[in-house]
Amino acid sequence: MDFSLTDEQRMLKDTLARFVADNYGIEVRHEIAASPEGFSRDIWSQFAELGIIGALFAEADGGFGGGGFDLSTVFEEIGRGLVVEPLLASVLGGNAIASLGDEAQKARLEGVIAGETIVALAHGEPQSRYDHVHVETRAERDGDGWRLNGEKAVVLNGDSAGTLVVSARTGGEVWDEEGISLFLVPANAEGVTARGYPTIDGLHAAEIAFEAVTLDGGALLGREGGAFPALEETLARGALALSAEAIGAMEVCRDITIEYLKTRRQFGVPIGKFQALQHRMATLLMEIEQARSSVINAAGCLNRSREERELAVSAAKAMTGRIGRMVAEEAIQMHGGIAMTWEYSLGHYAKRLVMIDHQFGDVDFHTARYAEIAAVAGV
Amino acid sequence: MDFSLTDEQRMLKDTLARFVADNYGIEVRHEIAASPEGFSRDIWSQFAELGIIGALFAEADGGFGGGGFDLSTVFEEIGRGLVVEPLLASVLGGNAIASLGDEAQKARLEGVIAGETIVALAHGEPQSRYDHVHVETRAERDGDGWRLNGEKAVVLNGDSAGTLVVSARTGGEVWDEEGISLFLVPANAEGVTARGYPTIDGLHAAEIAFEAVTLDGGALLGREGGAFPALEETLARGALALSAEAIGAMEVCRDITIEYLKTRRQFGVPIGKFQALQHRMATLLMEIEQARSSVINAAGCLNRSREERELAVSAAKAMTGRIGRMVAEEAIQMHGGIAMTWEYSLGHYAKRLVMIDHQFGDVDFHTARYAEIAAVAGV
Amino acid sequence: MDISYSAEDLAFREKVRAFLQERLPRTLSEKVRRNQHLSRDDMEQWHGILNDKGWLAQDWPKEHGGAGWTTVQQQIFEDEAAAANAPRIVPFGLKMLAPVLMKFGSPEQKDRYLPRILNGSDWWCQGYSEPGAGSDLASLKTRAVRDGDHYVVNGQKTWTTLGQHANKIFCLVRTSTEGKPQEGISFLLIDMDTPGITIRPIILLEGTHEVNEVFFDDVRVPIENLVGEENKGWTYAKYLLTHERTNIAGVGFSRAALAHVKAIARDQKVRGRPLINDPLFAARIAKVEMELAALATTNLRVLSAPDAAANAGPISSMLKIKGTEIRQELNDLARRALGPYALPFVSEALEPGWNGEPIGPEDAAGVAADYFNNRKISIYGGSNEVQRNIISKMVMGL
């Protein structure tokens, strides 16, 4: 048992933290978030140079990391810096390619890790909500290739990606695990329409329609109809990354709030002298430690059995979802009016924290899912 | 709209409160609770003389009350005094007889109201949990009469009642509304075995077995298989009574705790000066007011449509269940050690409050039930 | 006891419903339903319609042109108006300044200002809060120094809601530093176009412009604009707080919000089944629905109690806390119900006149923004922490 980072992870963490401190202040961040793509290609290639993107992938795939604690280390700092660059999209799209791709397909990862290619995972659909297996988009055999029809919803960075990894049903019914395939689709393919938009927490996403999109045989990732296990593992990585990002954002909220409680005076004393606020702050501290432990569990279980992994990941996502909302709401409330303003950074952290719960499964979804998996496992 | 008690209700309330103050101190109450029957026949006949039992029944049934606010007025005082007399059993058994009985059967109510006959409703079963329709006990035609087989669980005052009102299935399957009948069963009938016991909050209940109990034709209350509507309304009265009882107990906990916060000193000041405790106490105050409002709603809807009544009753039971637990736990916690002792009255109120949630449906049961009824009603 | 409305109240409710159906413009109710921002014209249009009917100043006595409604009638109107997605009445002139003027203003002030509030000639905003003062109003620093026939005002106000539309501001200013902090405060009426006043928008965390900072730099205010006596302003401001009893709980708004949550939850599907039938989500809705039904009764108990005035302080505090908790919970449920579609945020979609195609469910655009925006309601008007302090002191004597 060892709860300390490796030297590499500590270096990675320091590098990213320093970069954010030097180049990614909140004003810069707002400007980038408001730009047409919602991220900065320039910063993105610097991330590549610093090895941040590479840290998300295993050596076998051209990276130098890719483990659970590599992900959690990077995303914790992403959360701390409110970074809007397409890291999560890269984890999702990149991992699907890494898991299922043949050598030719995996060659794209070089461009991803070099910061040249943006990939996105187009999986969620207008009716799927958080359901991992809900796929209505269909791919039909068309000669040696495929014809793709369907709609994908809230695809992170889907308006900027050069390559979309698209889930589509090649068999089975809407909620079957079997029959889901993943395809590599060039964003500029005929019949692909992406409508990009900002999200309330400063990210970018897109609604993407596929109308009779023709794909060649090399577009299929892995076995026809057999993509679900890799997709599930990819979503687990996404959920872990989001949970770790939440930890970083929570800790910033915590620190800003403690500082405010110490300096802000009311009725003649620092408001941190009010015991009601002290006790609520103490509760937040504990809850954040609990959330951190849940993320450690998830990172540590990423390579264990499906059941252990999914239990730990659902626990982390449910706990960070619940505690993230609590931290966001309590930090604003304990501040009062100032935290309601755009100018004060806290509100932006709060928005991100609350919205993380809307990505890849919220508290209720993952709580029910945990209960189901535990019931099946009989634990 | 009028939120004040009628003169009669106010008199009833004062009478009962004065009687409890004079004759039902906590030590007396403990003694009565520890006695073999778990209540006092002597006190019970005084209740009858004072009109407390009569207030639970309509004039047409020989009482002088029976409305929702009559029930809530009496039971609030019962809660305040931690009274263990068989009032709830009388409401349940008595109301079933009043609703369904023919003239001959209803004649028993005179004895009930006079404090001479104890009735009990034997409805819950070892497997039924809180489910109103779950009846496995069976009654089969036997000549002009019936033969009854089955087991009833946690029957309030079932070990002291002279007459048991027993639900049994004369048709349908285990969870059908149709097919449930109610029977009047003499407690000393051949084949009836009651095993009485105290409950943790000071009441008395019994497990009752019916083995080939022979009943004559006059034992059936109302239409064969058609007892459910009256049974449901009876259980609604029971839930209302319990909710009102909870209000009384909560208010006592509140008052004891406020008093303690004012007088108990720690670190040189009354502990009520600690803001964290002040805010928690303020929360309890509000929650209790909300619970009271939910009980007013239930009492006011008792005679409205089935849907309005059941929504309001489930809301009251769910809210008093949740808030009752909160008040019990918080009052103990804010006191500290002293509240953990038998000698201090608070703990006994806390036990009753928590256990009320185990009678006729807990928070989860009534929350889910509320949601179901609302969904069907489309409100 | 009787929890039913009287026949008169029921008839009144019918009248209100009929009025709303007939006179509330659909252009307005649609904006409200979709959480779109209302323009100044929108708000003035609705005020005008109400004023034509004599229903704008609902709690004013008839001699001042008010409707003279009972508190229960006012509550009925609020409930129905919210259910019909009517715009809220802008309260600063009608509900905050007017009662103070009626009680403490000079005859000239009443004659001059009350009609202009009614007919929309004046748009008032409130100058109470200051940077660094927050819920501790007694510590305010904006000074007014007597200079001949004028006060000279210097200082800064903040959180001035809809100040960007206002031509008038009523202010608490410090006219003395002697005695307790509350004792040197006066209540001044100020023209927003007086030289020396600047107004600066404060953008809220979700990007909207509702509140402002107002700066006073040697602003000369005629002494006849003083309300009541000098140094008694704290009394007048407190009068308002204890006077205000209707609609603190916001029951009508919460009912409308609940209906919205249910509409979303019927539309959203989980494995083909409406979200509203998902056991966990259904329980969340049921819980808040039960709370709201109780709050409606708590509210009516307060409104109809004969001793309500005496208890108004702490009981208002309870209604404020529970009311905001419930509303915030409903805002939370609405965003939860949307799932991933809470994320898209096309801010133009919230502006008047936007006609683009929505992303995701039809009225999803403002839901997440509304959730964040409404974090304010437990902060402003005396934070819920200050309300709990009041309850501790006044009800419990702690």
Added chain:
Amino acid sequence: MDISYSAEDLAFREKVRAFLQERLPRTLSEKVRRNQHLSRDDMEQWHGILNDKGWLAQDWPKEHGGAGWTTVQQQIFEDEAAAANAPRIVPFGLKMLAPVLMKFGSPEQKDRYLPRILNGSDWWCQGYSEPGAGSDLASLKTRAVRDGDHYVVNGQKTWTTLGQHANKIFCLVRTSTEGKPQEGISFLLIDMDTPGITIRPIILLEGTHEVNEVFFDDVRVPIENLVGEENKGWTYAKYLLTHERTNIAGVGFSRAALAHVKAIARDQKVRGRPLINDPLFAARIAKVEMELAALATTNLRVLSAPDAAANAGPISSMLKIKGTEIRQELNDLARRALGPYALPFVSEALEPGWNGEPIGPEDAAGVAADYFNNRKISIYGGSNEVQRNIISKMVMGL
């Protein structure tokens, strides 16, 4: 990072399991499983078995006859022992007095008392709390006045757990009223059979006798029974609080409690379906199960951190609060799960040797009582409110 146990720890766990399987008497584990009360003989039997194996004094160094286990090993034992329904080790002599003696006691005190703790000759109880002092230990009033070779002790202690079985008590007593309240406190060892001591049971709200009041009336205590220096007792008592790190979180007990809840919820049925599959109940279980998994890791993070000693105060506070919250939630779920069968309370069923037929589910008898009894765990040993104060001061500097 690596969240797996080392090979050595896993091997240790196997050894503990094998031992428990072999040596834990089923008569004891059955009583624990059913929340029955343990007699003095029961507890002594288990201590004896552990002592035979050399595992009784787990955190003592080997030179004193301890097992010399690491904190992680101690935690593993606690987890496994709880899972096997082993009785808890009575901590007063072994875990509370012994560390103080080892650090501050005289050589004679160590030689005399430590072996007697190990072999069960002495049963110690703790004399810290006083009526009216509660979590504010520094205000204690029991006086010890020097008189020749003795202290004369007068006063009263309370909440003395299992004092009815004890022949010795270690006490904090006031030997001086000068300086700060903490400064005049001394740490005394007292024979329970000294003339002038009376013990009176305190019955808890659910009817059990666990704690006592102890009265001191001119009790003469030899001065060699003073531990360390006069007036330094507060330092020794605090040493204990910061020293104690293992099993504050009670992870093992909570795991056993969770297993019990699940067993009940599999047995109970809702419309024929196990309660454990009811969506609301399943969500309640899942929530606390996730919390518990996180707490186990929080606990291990603390135990394995190199700087743990420095942080022990506030971090112990966190583990105490979360640990008790989770355990109380599990007690709550167990009583909920039973439905109406939480009500019956046949107190004899909790006594050793009862052989009657249970009412309702087989091991329901002690569930509600246990829920009420365990309200104490967030009160004693420094209430959770005091723990939050500690966190505010030490971690946040508030």
